[in-house]
Amino acid sequence: MHYGNALRAEISRPHTTPLVGIYDMYSASIAARHFDGFFVSGFGFAASHYGLPDIGFIAWPDMVAFAERLRLAFPRHHLLVDIDDGYGDPEVACHVVQRLERAGASGVILEDQLRPRRCGHADGKRVLPLEEYLAKLNLVLDSRADLVVVARTDATEPDDILRRARALAKTDADVVLVDGVRSVEWIRRIRDAVGDKPLLFNQIAGGKSPSLALTDLARLGVDVAIYSTPCLFAAHAxxxxxxxxxxxxxxxxxxxxxxxxxxxxxxxxxxxxxxxxxxxxxxxxx
Known part of the structure; x- marks a missing residue:
């Protein structure tokens, strides 16, 4: 099955596509009753699989194995996987992307953070030089078949956010994500910066971004909304x-x-x- 093309077609529809964050097979089993698409967040996976914060502890074989289990149980759900910075250098990132595509993932998110990395809504994030990230991104894009690739920047300085958003929109990435967006006005500015490229917005309880309804996001021109941790935090409580x-x-x-x-x-x-x-x-x- 062409999972990437199925997600790509969903994203192209005139609404905001929601992908709900799950953290293990049981949370996915419950979420499948309510949503047609999953997001495997690094925050949730680090918490559930290792009992550790989202600061770079995830090993790629663990994430691939989780994707395989998800796809077997949920053969028709969209499955977007957070792969942080690709878990290392560009060749490792390409290998992980190919393994995930064979495992049945619909898409991946590749960020431009420097290690030690942090949650996208935490303070103290640092990013790779843009050209270095673009080189890794382009290798990943060349290594996929039909997998959806979301290009993500964690830039925090206003000029750098827009510069990177424009640069990512010019690549062959399917979607652009600027994480930690702090206001509706900034969503509008990023939407203008990326032109016709599909835009993804990340919502996390207690994070830096405003909490917005899907209808609000659709009016702002957001094509995909990921909800990183609703299942994890609900289970916690x-x-x-x-x-x-x-x-x-x-x-x-x-x-x-x-x-x-x-x-x-x-x-x-x-x-x-x-x-x-x-x-x-x-x-x-x-």
Missing amino acids: AIDTALTELLRADGRLPRTDAADAIGVREATELLERNISRHHEVAGRAR
Whole structure:
């Protein structure tokens, strides 16, 4: 299946395409009931897979393995993967992109940060010289087949943001992302800078960017919206609450006969869908 072309066609439609951030197979299983596209965020993956902050700990084989598991369970969902700076030099980045494309990823985001890197909404980010990043980006673009490539800049100085956005828009990248955009006015300025190139906007709770509805983003000319951490942060709050209540109840589990309660039956039914989706697609292929 041409996953990249399917995502590219979705992005070209006259609305803002939402991709929801998931961090493990269970969160993806729940998200699949609500959204047609996933975003594998570095923040969520570093937190769930390593229990570490998003500052460059991710190893590319772990990310490829996660993408493979996602694609098997969700054969029709769009799957955009954050690959930070490509995990090293340009040749490593190209290898990772090819492995992810073979694993069934729809697209990747490649940033221009220097290591040690940081979350796109953190302070203290530093970026590669533009020409060095463009050289890596162009090699990655040449190494893909139909994979969507999002060119991302983490520049923070106003003149540099616009300079880099214009430069990225001139490449063969499919989409441009300026991370950590601080205002609606800056979304407009970036939209003007990239011309006709599709634009992606990243929203993260507690981040530097404003919280905007999809209809607002569509009016601003944003083509894709990624939500990096809604599942992770919701799980954080829900788990903390559930365990606090368990202690208060002297270790007695809550009843599961309420309409919104989750027990063994509900969880098993959710996970069984991951098997049936795969068999449905395999059956059509035959």
